[in-house]
Amino acid sequence: MRSTHISFLTISASAVLAQNLSESYAPVYVDCPSDVTFTRPASDGLNADEETWLHNRKRVVAGALSKYLSNANLTEFDINSYISGLNNSNLAAVPAIGVAISGGGYASAIMGAGVIRALDGREEVSNAAGTGGLLQALSFFSGQSGGSWVVSSYTSAEYPMSDDLLDYWQPQINRFTAKINGTHEATTESIVLDIAAKAKAGFNVSVADFLGRLNGYEFIKGPRGGLNVTLSGVKNLPTFQNHQMPLPIIQFTKVTDKDQNQLGLLVPSMKSPTYEMTPYEFGTWMQPIESFADIEYLGTNLMNGQPANKSACVKGFDRLPWVIGASANAYEFWWLENHSNNTLGQFPKRSMGSGPQNKRTLSANKSRLAKRLESEFPAQQVEELGAPFEQYFGLDLEGYAYTRIPNPFRNESTAPQDYQLKLVDATEPASSLPLAGQLARNASFIIAWDDNSDAWPNGWENGTSMYQAYLYFKEHQIPFPIVPSPATFIARNYTIKPAFFGCEAHLTSTNDTRAPIVAWFGNAPYSSYSNMTFFQNVTPIPRVHDLWNNTFNQITQGSGSLDAEWPACLACAAIDRSLAKLDPPMQRTAQCQRCFDRYCWDGVSAPEYPGHVDVDSTLLLNSSVTYAEWYATIGKNLEGGGC
Ligand SMILES: *[C@@H]1O[C@H](CO)[C@@H](O)[C@H](O)[C@H]1NC(C)=O
Ligand SMILES: *[C@@H]1O[C@H](CO)[C@@H](O)[C@H](O)[C@H]1NC(C)=O
Ligand SMILES: *[C@@H]1O[C@H](CO)[C@@H](O)[C@H](O)[C@H]1NC(C)=O
Ligand SMILES: *[C@@H]1O[C@H](CO)[C@@H](O)[C@H](O)[C@H]1NC(C)=O
Ligand SMILES: *[C@@H]1O[C@H](CO)[C@@H](O)[C@H](O)[C@H]1NC(C)=O
Ligand SMILES: *[C@@H]1O[C@H](CO)[C@@H](O)[C@H](O)[C@H]1NC(C)=O
Ligand SMILES: *[C@@H]1O[C@H](CO)[C@@H](O)[C@H](O)[C@H]1NC(C)=O
Ligand SMILES: *[C@@H]1O[C@H](CO)[C@@H](O)[C@H](O)[C@H]1NC(C)=O
Ligand SMILES: *[C@@H]1O[C@H](CO)[C@@H](O)[C@H](O)[C@H]1NC(C)=O
Numbered sequence: 001m002r003s004t005h006i007s008f009l010t011i012s013a014s015a016v017l018a019q020n021l022s023e024s025y026a027p028v029y030v031d032c033p034s035d036v037t038f039t040r041p042a043s044d045g046l047n048a049d050e051e052t053w054l055h056n057r058k059r060v061v062a063g064a065l066s067k068y069l070s071n072a073n074l075t076e077f078d079i080n081s082y083i084s085g086l087n088n089s090n091l092a093a094v095p096a097i098g099v100a101i102s103g104g105g106y107a108s109a110i111m112g113a114g115v116i117r118a119l120d121g122r123e124e125v126s127n128a129a130g131t132g133g134l135l136q137a138l139s140f141f142s143g144q145s146g147g148s149w150v151v152s153s154y155t156s157a158e159y160p161m162s163d164d165l166l167d168y169w170q171p172q173i174n175r176f177t178a179k180i181n182g183t184h185e186a187t188t189e190s191i192v193l194d195i196a197a198k199a200k201a202g203f204n205v206s207v208a209d210f211l212g213r214l215n216g217y218e219f220i221k222g223p224r225g226g227l228n229v230t231l232s233g234v235k236n237l238p239t240f241q242n243h244q245m246p247l248p249i250i251q252f253t254k255v256t257d258k259d260q261n262q263l264g265l266l267v268p269s270m271k272s273p274t275y276e277m278t279p280y281e282f283g284t285w286m287q288p289i290e291s292f293a294d295i296e297y298l299g300t301n302l303m304n305g306q307p308a309n310k311s312a313c314v315k316g317f318d319r320l321p322w323v324i325g326a327s328a329n330a331y332e333f334w335w336l337e338n339h340s341n342n343t344l345g346q347f348p349k350r351s352m353g354s355g356p357q358n359k360r361t362l363s364a365n366k367s368r369l370a371k372r373l374e375s376e377f378p379a380q381q382v383e384e385l386g387a388p389f390e391q392y393f394g395l396d397l398e399g400y401a402y403t404r405i406p407n408p409f410r411n412e413s414t415a416p417q418d419y420q421l422k423l424v425d426a427t428e429p430a431s432s433l434p435l436a437g438q439l440a441r442n443a444s445f446i447i448a449w450d451d452n453s454d455a456w457p458n459g460w461e462n463g464t465s466m467y468q469a470y471l472y473f474k475e476h477q478i479p480f481p482i483v484p485s486p487a488t489f490i491a492r493n494y495t496i497k498p499a500f501f502g503c504e505a506h507l508t509s510t511n512d513t514r515a516p517i518v519a520w521f522g523n524a525p526y527s528s529y530s531n532m533t534f535f536q537n538v539t540p541i542p543r544v545h546d547l548w549n550n551t552f553n554q555i556t557q558g559s560g561s562l563d564a565e566w567p568a569c570l571a572c573a574a575i576d577r578s579l580a581k582l583d584p585p586m587q588r589t590a591q592c593q594r595c596f597d598r599y600c601w602d603g604v605s606a607p608e609y610p611g612h613v614d615v616d617s618t619l620l621l622n623s624s625v626t627y628a629e630w631y632a633t634i635g636k637n638l639e640g641g642g643c
């Protein structure tokens with residue numbers, strides 16, 4: 001592994017001062033507008049502008065569904081009467097479909113793009129496989145952590161073809177060490193100077209700024225790593241204005257002084273609320289805050305929902321590179337893992353398991369433990385990420401670990417320590433799947449792409465994220481499908497094939513159909529061993545194509561070779577909840593019922609295993625090729641690396 005050398009920088013104060021401020025990363029102060037609602041209670045429902053936008057999006061979705069469904073080879077289903085039923089419902093029955101991309105760093109970003117490509121009605125191969133066109137029928141596209149990179153990338157570039165976006169990404173470049181050509185030109189010095197401009201303007205800076213500036217050069221199109229691209233600015237993009245894209249939703253969580261303190265750092269819990277950012281707002285649907293703020297003025301010092309100083313409103317705080325840095329900022333966990341011999345800062349996704357047998361197996365087998373530890377953020381990089389903040393900005397660990405923003409929901413009773421919100425990666429306390437924002441918007445079907453590599457030692461998925469999501473929403477009393485523990489995922493082979501949850505009312509936490517159907521896909525080896533690590537930040541283009549083919553084969557079930565009816569089955573799940581909303585309602589077809597018998601979890605849980613089970617599989621489309629053979633003949637030549 002090559003090492004980065006962030007801390008060797010020497011930057012003089014004059015270099016900081018000489019910066020061209022019109023080219024600065026610093027937010028700017030403007031006079032406060034009089035016609036802006038700076039904050040509002042979540043109990044108002046959706047933001048009014050967003051609600052109008054989503055309604056208009058539904059019109060586009062209805063048209064797109066007609067194309068998608070005719071491609072999906074449904075039998076005994078009258079598409080025309082379905083679509084005219086949607087029309088007649090004044091669009092109220094239009095299914096609210098979303099894709100959610102899990103955390104998982106570069107791996108989930110790359111394979112998340114593979115998911116979008118496999119659903120894209122503009123891709124010949126995807127249409128031929130019967131899954132193309134679902135992308136065009138989405139209302140929501142959500143991400144957290146590495147998943148936020150892919151959501152922000154497609155959104156800000158206005159949904160180019162995936163290959164064109166890849167040309168822009170240039171994932172073969174190591175952004176941590178790069179001094180590269182053209183628009184990708186960034187050095188660790190230039191990034192620290194950007195951050196210095198923000199700090200000098202009086203804003204808190206953190207590791208999130210560094211990660212965001214760095215990954216901005218890969219994922220956010222625009223000069224200087226998307227320097228000027230803001231999330232609120234997405235509203236001005238023609239593709240957004242014409243309702244030709246889904247609503248992007250980026251997720252976070254927050255720590256407060258009431259949270260557990262580990263070695264001086266705060267650790268969120270299952271109770272921690274999910275925060276979200278959209279082009280309209282920042283805020284949370286959850287207690288105790290239950291409020292939203294206009295994202296365009298994020299960073300403004302507000303008191304009781306009004307600017308504390310009418311001539312000092314802040315703009316440009318919501319830069320998209322910062323947003324994706326903040327969503328992926330789990331610095332306090334990386335630090336804790338590295339400073340506690342991996343006993344503190346445990347992500348649920350990397351949990352060692354709590355059973356005594358689990359611990360025994362681990363200590364009995366050092367090489368397995370070593371392999372799991374490999375999946376952690378490399379210790380040296382953790383230290384080097386922090387160093388410039390101590391060296392140049394005089395901050396201590398606690399000062400730069402969290403993403404701090406001025407608390408827009410402050411009122412007279414807010415304690416001084418809560419004048420700032422401390423955001424962290426939403427993957428820390430619970431699930432890596434970004435589902436809360438879609439649930440709040442009554443999604444009726446969600447494709448949950450899970451690539452957070454929870455199933456050590458091989459880096460596949462064992463259902464931990466989906467199960468954690470269920471536990472989290474139960475804690476927060478939000479309707480969700482009932483999800484069994486990983487034992488059932490393993491016993492039922494959900495680790496290697498798609499699984500639908502919440503198909504029937506009695507399989508949801510509320511025994512009704514308020515919860516969506518969630519189709520869970522855990523990254524699995526179909527045509528290639530796709531278990532790259534989340535911090536592999538250098539990936540050659542041929543490997544990306546190889547990974548995309550694998551994801552394609554997973555989403556299309558080998559272009560239907562594993563189940564000729566699969567495209568229809570996916571479509572059945574996508575529209576199922578909407579059938580009952582039509583007037584008159586439509587019935588689930590016999591084909592769809594057959595599909596549900598195959599892909600829906602039926603509510604029966606497998607017995608728990610006494611210990612940990614290694615998820616392991618050979619290629620599902622070519623079972624004779626073992627990992628060792630694949631690596632020797634193919635994998636080795638496609639190898640990435642970095643960090
Ligand atoms: C500062 O920015 C302006 C506007 O983009 C540009 O014209 C000018 O050349 C820049 N100056 C320096 C010193 O980079
Ligand atoms: C549904 O409405 C759209 C326009 O709003 C129209 O183009 C389409 O033909 C209608 N479809 C059906 C099946 O009624
Ligand atoms: C759909 O069905 C037709 C006719 O049976 C078949 O030719 C076509 O390949 C199928 N398409 C997909 C995507 O399965
Ligand atoms: C940078 O540009 C030079 C000249 O065009 C080219 O030879 C080199 O390969 C480029 N480097 C990278 C990493 O793209
Ligand atoms: C950012 O926007 C400012 C003001 O519009 C402009 O002067 C500057 O050139 C832009 N910078 C980049 C990198 O696009
Ligand atoms: C860290 O954990 C490993 C495995 O349990 C153990 O061998 C090692 O001694 C521990 N190191 C420290 C410093 O506690
Ligand atoms: C599933 O993965 C989690 C997270 O790594 C692990 O703690 C647990 O032991 C695994 N479950 C089984 C049954 O292997
Ligand atoms: C955050 O910024 C405020 C205002 O500049 C400053 O008073 C405070 O000390 C900063 N906090 C940290 C932890 O850096
Ligand atoms: C799971 O997959 C294995 C290997 O393909 C197969 O032998 C087993 O029957 C499957 N189990 C279930 C419940 O489908």
Ligand SMILES: *[C@@H]1O[C@H](CO)[C@@H](O)[C@H](O)[C@H]1NC(C)=O
Nearest residue numbers: 505506507508509510511512
């Ligand atoms: C769920 O709802 C059905 C229909 O209303 C009812 O018959 C059933 O008893 C309910 N089940 C539970 C567990 O409440």
Ligand SMILES: *[C@@H]1O[C@H](CO)[C@@H](O)[C@H](O)[C@H]1NC(C)=O
Nearest residue numbers: 542543544545546547548549
């Ligand atoms: C991906 O799949 C396509 C179609 O099967 C094939 O032509 C291409 O060579 C594959 N690419 C890689 C890198 O495996």
Ligand SMILES: *[C@@H]1O[C@H](CO)[C@@H](O)[C@H](O)[C@H]1NC(C)=O
Nearest residue numbers: 457458459529531616617627
């Ligand atoms: C990838 O998965 C295969 C099959 O489970 C396993 O043999 C291999 O060790 C894994 N590779 C990594 C880097 O975890």
